[in-house]
Amino acid sequence: MDGLDAEYTGFPADVIPLQYQALLLGDDRRMSAFAEAITRTVSRGMRVLDLGAGTGVLSFFAAREGATVTAIEREPRVCATAQAALAAAVGDAVRVLHADARDYLPQEPVDVVMCEMLHVGLLRERQIEVINSFKRRYLRHIGGPLPRFLPEACVQAAQPVEQDFTYFGYTVPAPVFQVPESVQPRTVELAAPQVFQQFFYADPLPTRCAADLTFVAERPGVVNAVRLITKNLLALVYDPPGSVDWMMNYLVVPVTQPVEVLTGDEVRVRFDYPCGAEITALADVLRVNVPAHTR
Numbered sequence: 001m002d003g004l005d006a007e008y009t010g011f012p013a014d015v016i017p018l019q020y021q022a023l024l025l026g027d028d029r030r031m032s033a034f035a036e037a038i039t040r041t042v043s044r045g046m047r048v049l050d051l052g053a054g055t056g057v058l059s060f061f062a063a064r065e066g067a068t069v070t071a072i073e074r075e076p077r078v079c080a081t082a083q084a085a086l087a088a089a090v091g092d093a094v095r096v097l098h099a100d101a102r103d104y105l106p107q108e109p110v111d112v113v114m115c116e117m118l119h120v121g122l123l124r125e126r127q128i129e130v131i132n133s134f135k136r137r138y139l140r141h142i143g144g145p146l147p148r149f150l151p152e153a154c155v156q157a158a159q160p161v162e163q164d165f166t167y168f169g170y171t172v173p174a175p176v177f178q179v180p181e182s183v184q185p186r187t188v189e190l191a192a193p194q195v196f197q198q199f200f201y202a203d204p205l206p207t208r209c210a211a212d213l214t215f216v217a218e219r220p221g222v223v224n225a226v227r228l229i230t231k232n233l234l235a236l237v238y239d240p241p242g243s244v245d246w247m248m249n250y251l252v253v254p255v256t257q258p259v260e261v262l263t264g265d266e267v268r269v270r271f272d273y274p275c276g277a278e279i280t281a282l283a284d285v286l287r288v289n290v291p292a293h294t295r
Helices: 003-007 018-025 028-041 057-064 076-090 127-141 279-285
Strands: 047-051 068-073 094-098 112-115 148-150 153-163 176-178 187-189 194-200 208-216 221-238 241-247 250-261 266-274 287-289
Touching: 018 076, 028 057, 028 148, 028 221, 028 241, 047 057, 047 127, 057 068, 057 076, 057 094, 057 112, 068 076, 076 094, 112 127, 153 208, 153 250, 153 266, 187 221, 194 208, 221 266, 250 279, 250 287, 266 279
Parallel strands: 047 068, 047 112, 068 094, 112 148
Antiparallel strands: 153 187, 153 194, 153 221, 176 250, 208 266, 221 241, 221 250, 266 287
C-alpha cells in the first residue's frame, strides 16, 4: 500500500468511495447540468484538467467534445474504476493519474480546469482549498493567464425556517437535505432567502462562509432551523446571455435555541465557519435571535 492509500484508508469527508459514486452518477440534475456546461465550454483541441475526477464522467464529457484531458483522483479504487471506464469509452483521450488534487500541477498550460469537489454551503469538501492552491502554484510555475474554471462562480443564500423534526412521535433535530424541486411539507418558510456570498473562481476566493443577515418574518412561527442554498454557475454563456446552473440540494440545519416570531418581526441570522468544515462546525456557530426593538 503506497502513501496515498495509507493516508486515505479512513475516507475523510472529501473522499467519496466507490460505493457512493453511483449516487452522483444517478443524479440527473447534476449530470445534465455538467454535460451542458462542458459542451458550452470545451471544444476540440483544448487541454482540460479534471481535479478530483471521481469515476471520470466529467472527463468523459470533455473528451467527447474533442479535448485532451488529464484526470486526477486520489482514492485508489475510484481511480482504477475511472481508468477502466474511460479507456473503454474514449480510449487514450483521457490520462487518469492517481494523485492528490491539492498538490498536482500540469507540466504545460491548460485551457479549462474542472473541479467538482462541491457540497452545499461549501462544507465538507475541499473545492476552495484545491482551487486556491492550484491558482497559486499555476501562476508561480506556469504563469498567466489562468485557465477557465468550471464551475465559474458560486452564489449562496440562507433562509430562516420552521422545520418539523418529529418522526412517528420521536423528535430528533438533525440536519436535513432537500431536493430543491420537491415540495417540502415539513418546512415552513418564515422569510425569503437572502444571498450572503457570491464569487467567481477566477477572482480571489473566500476562505470562510460568513453571514450576518436580517430578515422580516412573513408569517408567525418558530425559527428552529436555517436552510442553506448553494447555486453553482457552471458556465457563463453569451448566446443568449445567461449561465448553466446547478442548484445543489438544500441543507436545513437546526439551531440550538429556537426563537418564536410574529409577522413583521426582524430575525437576525449569524454564522461564520471555514470553507470545507464539517456540518457540525456550522451548527455550533449558527445563531438566530429577534432584536429587542422589534417587540
